[in-house]
Amino acid sequence: xxxxxxxxxxxxxxxxxxxxxxxxxxxxxxxxxxxxxxxxxxxxxxxxxxxxxxxxxxxxxxxxxxxxxxxxxxxxxxxxxxxxxxxxxxxxxxxxxxxxxxxxxxxxxxxxxxxxxxxxxxxx
Amino acid sequence: xxxxxxxxxxxxxxxxxxxxxxxxxxxxxxxxxxxxxxxxxxxxxxxxxxxxxxxxxxxxxxxxxxxxxxxxxxxxxxxxxxxxxxxxxxxxxxxxxxxxxxxxxxxxxxxxxxxxxxxxxxxx
Amino acid sequence: xxxxxxxxxxxxxxxxxxxxxxxxxxxxxxxxxxxxxxxxxxxxxxxxxxxxxxxxxxxxxxxxxxxxxxxxxxxxxxxxxxxxxxxxxxxxxxxxxxxxxxxxxxxxxxxxxxxxxxxxxxxx
Amino acid sequence: xxxxxxxxxxxxxxxxxxxxxxxxxxxxxxxxxxxxxxxxxxxxxxxxxxxxxxxxxxxxxxxxxxxxxxxxxxxxxxxxxxxxxxxxxxxxxxxxxxxxxxxxxxxxxxxxxxxxxxxxxxxx
Numbered sequence: 001x002x003x004x005x006x007x008x009x010x011x012x013x014x015x016x017x018x019x020x021x022x023x024x025x026x027x028x029x030x031x032x033x034x035x036x037x038x039x040x041x042x043x044x045x046x047x048x049x050x051x052x053x054x055x056x057x058x059x060x061x062x063x064x065x066x067x068x069x070x071x072x073x074x075x076x077x078x079x080x081x082x083x084x085x086x087x088x089x090x091x092x093x094x095x096x097x098x099x100x101x102x103x104x105x106x107x108x109x110x111x112x113x114x115x116x117x118x119x120x121x122x123x124x
Numbered sequence: 125x126x127x128x129x130x131x132x133x134x135x136x137x138x139x140x141x142x143x144x145x146x147x148x149x150x151x152x153x154x155x156x157x158x159x160x161x162x163x164x165x166x167x168x169x170x171x172x173x174x175x176x177x178x179x180x181x182x183x184x185x186x187x188x189x190x191x192x193x194x195x196x197x198x199x200x201x202x203x204x205x206x207x208x209x210x211x212x213x214x215x216x217x218x219x220x221x222x223x224x225x226x227x228x229x230x231x232x233x234x235x236x237x238x239x240x241x242x243x244x245x246x247x248x
Numbered sequence: 249x250x251x252x253x254x255x256x257x258x259x260x261x262x263x264x265x266x267x268x269x270x271x272x273x274x275x276x277x278x279x280x281x282x283x284x285x286x287x288x289x290x291x292x293x294x295x296x297x298x299x300x301x302x303x304x305x306x307x308x309x310x311x312x313x314x315x316x317x318x319x320x321x322x323x324x325x326x327x328x329x330x331x332x333x334x335x336x337x338x339x340x341x342x343x344x345x346x347x348x349x350x351x352x353x354x355x356x357x358x359x360x361x362x363x364x365x366x367x368x369x370x371x372x
Numbered sequence: 373x374x375x376x377x378x379x380x381x382x383x384x385x386x387x388x389x390x391x392x393x394x395x396x397x398x399x400x401x402x403x404x405x406x407x408x409x410x411x412x413x414x415x416x417x418x419x420x421x422x423x424x425x426x427x428x429x430x431x432x433x434x435x436x437x438x439x440x441x442x443x444x445x446x447x448x449x450x451x452x453x454x455x456x457x458x459x460x461x462x463x464x465x466x467x468x469x470x471x472x473x474x475x476x477x478x479x480x481x482x483x484x485x486x487x488x489x490x491x492x493x494x495x496x
Contacts, residue, residue, distance in 0.1 A: 002133070002158070002159075002160065002161045003158055003160050003161075003175060004130050004131060004132030004133075004134075004158055004175075004177065005130065005131045005132075005253065005326075006128050006129065006130045006131075006205065007128060007129045007130075007379050007450055008128030008129075008205075009126070009128075009450075009475055009477075010128075034126070034127055034128055035126075036126065036127050036204075036206065037126045037127075039291070040291070041291060042290065042291050043287070043288070043289055043290045043291025043292075044291075049206070049208065051127060051128075051205070051206050051207040051208070052207060053128065053207060060482050061480075063482035064480040064481050064482040065480055067480070067481075067482055068480040068481075069480070075477070076448055076450065076475055076477035078253075078379055078381075078448065080160075081130065081132075081175070081205070082160065082173070082175050083175040083176060083177060083221055084173065084175070092214075092216055094218065094219065095218065095219045095220065095221065096219065097207055097219065097221050103381055103448055103479065104479075104480060105381075105447070105448035105477030105478055105479045105480060106477055106478045106480060107475065107476075107477045108433075108436040108437055108439070108440040108441070108476060108477060108478060109436050109439075109440075110432050110435035110436040110439055129377065129450075131255050131326055133326075133351055163415070164415070165415055166414065166415045167411070167412070167413055167414045167415025167416070168415075184358050185356075187358035188356040188357050188358040189356055191356070191357075191358055192356040192357075193356070199353070200324055200326065200351055200353035202255055202257075202324065202377075227257055227324055227355065228355075228356060229323070229324035229353030229354055229355045229356060230353055230354045230356060231351065231352075231353045232309075232312040232313055232315070232316040232317070232352060232353060232354060233312050233315075233316075234308050234311035234312040234315055250381070250406070250407070250408065250409045251406055251408050251409075251423060252378050252379060252380030252381075252382075252406055252423075252425065253378065253379045253380075254376050254377065254378045254379075254453065255376060255377045255378075256376030256377075256453075257374070257376075258376075282374070282375055282376055283374075284374065284375050284452075284454065285374045285375075297454070297456065299375060299376075299453070299454050299455040299456070300455060301376065301455060328408075329378065329380075329423070329453070330408065330421070330423050331423040331424060331425060331469055332421065332423070338464075340464055342466065342467065343466065343467045343468065343469065344467065345455055345467065345469050
């Protein structure tokens with residue numbers, strides 16, 4: 001009964017926010033926008049609402065994320081999800097959702113038309 | 125860039141809340157409590173905070189959940205996560221997190237000491 | 249770069265095979281059949297081939313699985329996947345795939361028509 | 373009861389193998405090596421065996437993978453797992469395991485020491 005595991009793909013909403021904590025640990029905050037895709041009974045896809053997720057990564061992973069990622073870029077995140085209740089400065093209870101990223105990666109994009117390689121099959 | 129996929133195990137906080145929507149579709153709401161487990165450098169485990177997740181399941185799955193689950197029971201959920209912003213009745217912006225359950229299952233528990241079966245290996 | 253994480257739902261192909269190892273540890277082997285579901289461009293679903301997975305669970309989880317599961321029952325498994333190469337008795341190299349189950353649960357089924365509960369919303 | 377979902381991180385064993393099928397569809401085959409990490413009771417980590425997985429991606433994703441990935445590179449894959457039985461040319465039954473990649477991404481690495489950004493918190 002640990003925290004849930006999540007796999008999320010989304011676009012970075014702002015530049016990676018890298019900081020070193022008071023105890024000297026690297027931390028990077030990322031926010032991603034994930035667009036819901038809905039499929040109708042007839043197979044047609046349409047866009048739903050956008051969900052935003054705050055991701056925090058630590059140590060070497062924080063440094064790697066800060067070095068590599070740019071605002072707007074699609075990334076893939078695997079981690080745990082934590083939901084917290086807290087009181088804001090007006091005493092109103094609020095909910096925060098945070099992904100603790102265990103793996104982060106840059107989603108790849110095709111850059112040009114591809115040429116095929118010879119028909120040998122490396123799996124056999 | 126669909127909604128993130130989540131796998132969560134937690135205890136049901138209240139009895140399954142089953143309803144039929146105005147358009148005649150079965151829906152069941154579940155809330156689960158997931159306890160964070162933290163492991164120290166020396167390998168020791170300790171409890172962290174509890175995260176609560178709201179789960180909604182639809183149609184046959186809603187009926188099955190309502191038939192089967194009881195308050196307090198540990199369940200396993202696989203689904204999508206949606207985060208929404210909304211204004212409450214005082215005009216304060218709030219965040220809601222919801223898991224749309226695609227698979228729900230009852231976590232099993234050992235009920236008694238086990239006797240071993242013969243040593244034949246069904247995998248071979 | 250740990251072993252991959254897998255979430256699988258399938259029907260048990262045989263009764264749970266429970267044993268106690270020579271070192272006194274409970275172990276239960278399960279085999280599940282997972283049917284591929286294919287969706288055509290027009291939204292129609294059809295069945296594809298069946299994939300079989302061997303699952304092994306240990307200790308209390310092994311006892312719980314052996315106590316609870318029956319042949320034919322649909323279960324939900326979360327765990328790690330390991331692929332091994334080995335030589336069979338004829339010296340032919342073979343591949344084995346194994347899921348080390350970290351969470352196992354019984355998929356729920358609706359047993360009867362449901363009556364709705366009052367319209368109060370426990371989430372609010 | 374669809375095919376299982378898998379999330380795998382591993383190093384590419386060979387260069388991406390890109391081809392266009394007879395029906396004109398782009399396909400890219402990837403093989404990744406995933407090292408098991410074992411944790412002893414005292415918290416110490418050690419390496420276990422390596423599991424190899426064959427990944428196939430299709431269409432735009434195939435082109436993107438072929439454009440971007442290099443042998444040896446760590447990648448993150450999310451997809452479905454299919455296990456097939458087949459007879460080899462000697463009539464021996466064999467097992468093949470394949471991941472149908474739905475999302476593939478390049479794992480990031482830190483390239484240099486990081487400087488911290490100012491202490492403003494973009495989440496608040």
